[in-house]
Amino acid sequence: MTPAQYNAMVRRYNAEVDRVNRANKAAVDKFNRERKAEIDAINRHNHKVVNDYNREVRRYNENAKAAVRKYNQAVTSHNNQVRQNRQALSRQIAALKAQTSTTRYVEVRNSAYDIYDQFERVEREAQHSSGVSDLLALSEQEAANSAKVAAVLVSDVPAEPEVLEDSGILEYLSGFSQDLCDRWKGAIFALNPANTDAARHFCTSVREIFTEILEKWAYNDDVIAADANCERTPNGTPSRRAKIRYLLKKKGADTPEMLGFVEKDNDDIIQLFGVFNEATHGAAGKHGFAKLLSIRQRVEGGIMFLAAVAL
Template sequence: MARRISSSQLQSKLRQAQSKIRQAQNKQKQAINKYNQAVRSYNSKVRAHNARVRANRDRLKRELQKLARTASKPQYVTFRSSVDTVQRSYTVLEARADAALYDERYDRFLDLSEREAANSASVMNVLEGESPENEYEHAPPASSIDHILKEISQDVHDRWHGALFSLSPQNPDAARHFCTSARELLTEILERFARDDDVKSQLPSCELTAQGKPTRREKIRFFLHKQGVSDEAAADFVEKDMENVVQLFRVFNDGTHGSSGRFEHPQLLAIRARVEGAVSFLWSIITGDAFTMA
């Protein structure tokens, strides 16, 4: 015999059923909203990425056009050769990317590499008298690598800011002082985060200097190896980029800029931007940020 239920019991069951339906509808609505939010976020990141790629590419194109205009000038021959080497190395990266040899994990690394290629050409152009694209009417912005320096040590941070303080057109040794500090900073990063024994352990067949130390290129390969990257074209570009900065130091140490060795303020700022960009690039590889997917 079927169980009889009262009117109030029936109403209660109906309310329970309606409540479950509303809960299911709310869950469905939340899922749809979450999906739509994820789609909007992804599309926003794609648009930002594409805009950044276009901006980087346009800037690199402009800098290379400027570079071509001064190709016949006799100044800074060795440094210009280094800049050209960076551009050729980046072209190899770009060709490999166009051939779909890199997955999306390399996207940020390629963006940063393109920026470095533009930075390399830019400082050459400024040394040749071209106006930099980012001129500051008053004081330049705070150092873009403060967060990196503090990760290394307070002493490194303080020494770097001492070097920045010395960057003045009235200081005939400004460039030399700054570049000495910059060289020390790059050396500190390589020595601290790619210790010789660690490099030899991870890369047993690594190339060594006459003193038995892993070369700079091997330390760069070590950084990439730690991120699961074994691409020689990537290692070659990073090495050429670091060598370009070292060649920039040699320009100033040789005192080749006129009889006084003085540089104009825009040139000093371009030197600073080049070095800080290179440090940021190297740091992004060490930390893995260069290979983090958006």
């Protein structure tokens, strides 16, 4: 091999080495670029995951704080309302007790005291029964209404007619039937100073409303099926007490305390019908239309309470 041939071979070898080195370097550079791109993608993904997680945590914490604030506001509002209602009930009872010297409407006054005692039993029971607790506010209102109408009736001071606010009773009764709405409209229509037979018409309509609520939402067959040994009337049909117990049981509120309160509340209202029916003669004729309107408010609340028990 001549020196020229050797030198040419060395040059070719070196050129091949350079090519291989360049190829290897290019492969390494490509690998590094791809690796870097992959790492960057992973880092971006991880960064997004972390940001999304932190954002979700912040959102959850904000929602949780908002929920807590809303709950606390609701609790505060509820507690304030409970205190106001309790204070109103206490004021009504105090006003009634302040008029113990009168001998008028003793039965009405004593009935209001009985309802108040029944309510205190319900209030204690509500701590152990969610079903009873759901009816507690309405029960408290009924006790206050009973005390209020009793205080108005026994008072020596002539009552001034109140501006009656819309209680929503028609919308309430629409949850039962249009017939109940029509009956209540008829009762209110009959109740005007020009109608000398207002009391009888009003009481008749209200009795029908109470009866229909119990008959329609506590069918005799259903009541008997739920308790074959339920109390019966002389005709063999379930009694009013049995129907009320049946409705309360469906709400998980059939405690002796709640049953006793609902029964007493009904009896208290029915007792007022006697007072109302005397509105055109005797002692009852001496009290004005304002007192009759207070009886109407008492009856209206009682209807809504019984409707709440039935629905």
